[in-house]
Amino acid sequence: MTQLVLVSDIHGNAPALKAVVEREGLDAEYVVLGDLHGLLAYPAEVMDLLNEMETRVLLAGNHDKAMFHHNEGHVNSDELSAFELNHTKSKLTLAQQGWLSNLPFMEVWKDGGSRICATHAMPWPEKASGYEAGNAGVPKGNVPHFASVVADDYDYVFHGHTHEQYDLDCFQFGHNVVFVNPGSLGWDNTYSVVDTDSGDVEHKSVEADHDSLKEHVQSVLPDSAPHTRKWF
Numbered sequence: 001m002t003q004l005v006l007v008s009d010i011h012g013n014a015p016a017l018k019a020v021v022e023r024e025g026l027d028a029e030y031v032v033l034g035d036l037h038g039l040l041a042y043p044a045e046v047m048d049l050l051n052e053m054e055t056r057v058l059l060a061g062n063h064d065k066a067m068f069h070h071n072e073g074h075v076n077s078d079e080l081s082a083f084e085l086n087h088t089k090s091k092l093t094l095a096q097q098g099w100l101s102n103l104p105f106m107e108v109w110k111d112g113g114s115r116i117c118a119t120h121a122m123p124w125p126e127k128a129s130g131y132e133a134g135n136a137g138v139p140k141g142n143v144p145h146f147a148s149v150v151a152d153d154y155d156y157v158f159h160g161h162t163h164e165q166y167d168l169d170c171f172q173f174g175h176n177v178v179f180v181n182p183g184s185l186g187w188d189n190t191y192s193v194v195d196t197d198s199g200d201v202e203h204k205s206v207e208a209d210h211d212s213l214k215e216h217v218q219s220v221l222p223d224s225a226p227h228t229r230k231w232f
Helices: 014-024 043-052 062-070 078-090 094-101 140-150 210-220
Strands: 003-007 030-033 055-059 106-111 114-119 156-159 165-169 178-182 190-195 201-205
Touching: 003 014, 003 178, 014 043, 030 114, 030 156, 055 106, 055 114, 062 078, 062 094, 140 165, 140 178, 165 190, 165 201, 178 190, 178 201
Parallel strands: 003 030, 030 055, 114 156, 156 178
Antiparallel strands: 003 190, 106 114, 165 178, 190 201
């Protein structure tokens, strides 16, 4: 039996990632689908956990690309973008930043008889990161269209970016491919477990102390940035 633990859109929320690891174990086979860092302000702790975890796949996402490729934040607020960038980089070593800049945005492999594509946003390389303007990834309502393009290549597509937890077997639409999005661990505390042998998909969530998380973010947020009560 091959079980994969899918985690995406952590956005710097180390307490939520720690809760998943405590439940599933360090030696579970993790597929991490990008946006490791962001506004939730625990960059060093996220890196420590990722270094301990048994990751089958580890991808970057649009926020990671913005910070480690383009030296910018990726938020619809100049002040919060500056905070995301400056706080994250201040807590990471240059070696860690270089490592993050070399992570892929998409990976394809075969697991037993299953052909799997893992991507942050879309299941083709030029739109995998989600960084491009207007790149909304794969919303659940548009899955049949994406399935029609990739069904001959993959049995599973694992993706994040939209923060929408779901799985959809596209056989009913005439395409033998399953799309799975574990949602956003960082913002919604969700993740998923997929058994590629049986086809079972289990959507899960962890308990999170949002008040403590908000207090932490506010404690490191500069005075010039909007208060957490306005955006968290």
